[in-house]
Amino acid sequence: MDEKFEKKLNDSVQNSPMPIKTSADQILSAYREKEKEKKHHSYKAPFFGALGALACAVVALAVLIPSAFTKQTPGVSSINDDIVGSEITISPLKNDRDILGYEVAALYPLVSGKNSPSVAGLYQSSSSLTPFAEAVESYEGIEAPIRSTFLGVGESLTLESVDYSGNYGTYTNKMSIPAVGDLYFNATLLGERWNVLKGELVDGSLVRRFEGAQRSNDKGKSAFGLKLYENETGDYALVEQNENQGRFFFSFQFFVSYQLTSSLSLRLLRADGDYPFIIANRFSASDYTTTTFKVLAATTNQYSLYHSGISKISLLYKNSQRIYTNNGITITR
Amino acid sequence: MNEEENEAIRKASHELKKDPAANFALFYDLTKKRVYFLIYSFTHDYATSEDLMQNAYVSFLENLHKISCQLNPMSYLLSTARNEAIDYLRKVKPEYELDKDDNAELVGRDDPSEDEAEPLLKEIESFLTPFEFQVYTLHVLSGLTFKEISGIVHRPVGTLTYTYSESIDKLQKGVNPLWMKNSKKS
DSSP: OOHHHHHHHHHHHHTSOOOOOOOHHHHHHHHHHHHHHHHTOOSHHHHHHHHHGGGGHHHHHHHOOSGGGSSOOSGGGOOOTTOOOEEOSSOSOOSHHHHHHHHHHHHHHHHTTOOOTTSSOOOOOOTTSOHHHHHHHHHHTTHHHHHHHHHTTTOSOOEEEEEEEOSSOEEEEEEEETTTEEEEEEEEEETTEEEEEEEEEEETTEEEEEEEEEOOOOTTOOOEEEEEESOSSSOEEEEEEOTTSOTTEEEEEEEETTEEEEEEEEEEEEOGGGOEEEEEEEEETTTTEEEEEEEEESSSSEEEEEETTEEEEEEEEETTEEEEEETTEEEEO | OOHHHHHHHHHHHHHHHHOHHHHHHHHHHHHHHHHHHHHHHHHOOHHHHHHHHHHHHHHHHHTGGGOOTTSOHHHHHHHHHHHHHHHHHHHHOTTOOTTOTTHHHHSOOOOOOTTTSOHHHHHHHHHSOHHHHHHHIIIIISOOOHHHHHHHHTOOHHHHHHHHHHHHHHHHHHSOHHHHHHOOOO
16 A cells, blocks of 8 residues: 555545535534423334334334344434333223233233143343343243334234133124234223223133223323233233323232232333333242343344343344344344 | 544534533534534435535534533534434335345435535546445545444444455546646635
């Protein structure tokens, strides 16, 4: 390389007229405008925008890059560990049907096909794992409902009128939930809202009974609870909405022989930049420990996980795999 | 970036945090060229680079309260700019992947209109592959070290120094010396 030429060329390039036309004042104006907009912004638009992007997920799956997000960089990933979410103003769950769909879609992956004593299949930590691997294993136990929440699984489903004779009764309503099964149920109304539900969840040859009830006396708030029975001997799961704890707040409790074994709560918030953000708390009744994950969705398939004792973990959903990355180390599930 | 420039930017960042409206102009003046050309090295488009640069600065201002001036606010700003550029490329070129080996060939070569193009830079661009041009732009116009560039384009430092050296050789054979003589002093 000719260093004299290099210097002459680079000096010429550096001293060429600058093409930049944007002024500092223009940027400040744009900043002020955005700050003003933020004050009047609802949660609904960006959240549904993100859900709308799901339609493009097939394309997105092919192009997202795990290693581009391995560092804590700002911009897309402009969230620090001290991320604080604000309350959403409008819930993506628009009606009782959405709430029922969401509750079953979020709960079912935690109980289906796992004949473990804990029913939920929630992870019990192992001291032999690295902190990263342990965090991944722990997160795997609660990944499904968080994913369902971000994707809006169970929402906007169709309710059909049927005359269906099941294992536990005859039902007049049917709602099919993708990747879960068919819900058959009867509902009693209180005003325009579902008050009590009784029905069955049919997943192929597996049939589970469920009961649901509206538990709020406050007309402005919803607190729809659902009990899904594993059997009739005291193994069941309970999911409850509680708008007193957040506009979008659900708790999941798991019982074996009528004893609480573990619980999980999910609260959906809005982070800076209007990214959907979930705080998940898992409680284990065996050792009375609580584990917290903060999960931010940068896109429908790219999440950032924040967990105490470990730096940010990036999670990418790609080709039916979950790719976790932390400090350049990757774990694929 | 030399230490003197870094120090000036650090001082400007301190002032910016105290009063963004009053002190942004100085900070912007010190940093805009680096930010702009970092984005340009990805987009190859002047107008788009201006838009994305504005987005990057607005995002930087929004997150100013989280940024420690004791660390490196410039790094934060450049990371923001890089993410803006990558987000943009993903939108307009869904096949774009940062770490893909042939990534450079996926980046557009949308020539700017003649009246907007800076002649010497355009001349340089015409002789280099998109990746070579990116390395050259980041090193010469954004003032980044090869180590810093490595963090942006995810390539080893050795690859970058080799690419840069090859680029200079190519340019020595190709660039018309008239461009260099005719370049105006700013």
